[in-house]
Amino acid sequence: MGEGxxxxxxxxxxxxxxxxxxxxxDSIVDGPGIRLAVFTQGCRHACCxxxxxxAQPFEGGTPTTIDELGEKVEANPxxxxxxxxxxxxxxxxxxxxxxxxxxxxxxLDVWAYxxxxxxxxxxxxxxxxxxxxxxxxxxxxxxxxxxPLKTLGLRWRGSSNQxxxxxxxxxxxxxxxxxxx
Ligand code: SF4
Numbered sequence: 495m496g497e498g499x500x501x502x503x504x505x506x507x508x509x510x511x512x513x514x515x516x517x518x519x520d521s522i523v524d525g526p527g528i529r530l531a532v533f534t535q536g537c538r539h540a541c542c543x544x545x546x547x548x549a550q551p552f553e554g555g556t557p558t559t560i561d562e563l564g565e566k567v568e569a570n571p572x573x574x575x576x577x578x579x580x581x582x583x584x585x586x587x588x589x590x591x592x593x594x595x596x597x598x599x600x601x602l603d604v605w606a607y608x609x610x611x612x613x614x615x616x617x618x619x620x621x622x623x624x625x626x627x628x629x630x631x632x633x634x635x636x637x638x639x640x641x642p643l644k645t646l647g648l649r650w651r652g653s654s655n656q657x658x659x660x661x662x663x664x665x666x667x668x669x670x671x672x673x674x675x
Pocket of ligand 1: 537538539540541543544545546549550581608609638
């Protein structure tokens with residue numbers, strides 16, 4: 495840092511660290527193209543047949559700064575975007591808003607998976623920051639995984655109750671707008 499340069503502290507109350515289960519640098523299964531998949535630690539949905547049960551406990555994650563994740567995005571010119579998944583990313587929405595904003599500023603897209611329904615997130619979500627995060631999300635895959643509805647024929651989704659939601663169109667229309675695969 496050069497002389498006279500002042501560090502800019504994040505605004506009060508803005509979380510800069512997320513607890514992660516892990517990261518996939520070059521995922522091709524969490525949305526279109528090559529994606530940085532960010533798996534958050536902690537989920538309270540307890541879906542039967544969960545694809546990632548080790549990500550359910552809220553303890554044991556790896557604290558990771560938003561800057562570290564941003565550097566991963568900067569370092570990979572092949573990325574189409576990032577995918578926020580888990581675990582339940584909306585448990586840590588307040589911290590992820592900043593990452594999603596940076597990604598979109600680069601012209602990349604943001605997908606998010608949530609066990610919550612879109613309408614539940616619009617009501618505030620678990621940490622009260624779901625709406626600001628949704629405002630930085632392009633596509634939301636919503637709803638819990640329901641094992642009896644599991645199907646291999648749906649792209650990007652594990653069970654047929656889950657929806658692919660065009661978030662910007664939904665926010666603009668004031669109603670849920672689903673999109674094709
Ligand atoms: S929402 Fe996802 S991570 Fe959470 S219990 Fe269900 S399948 Fe597992």
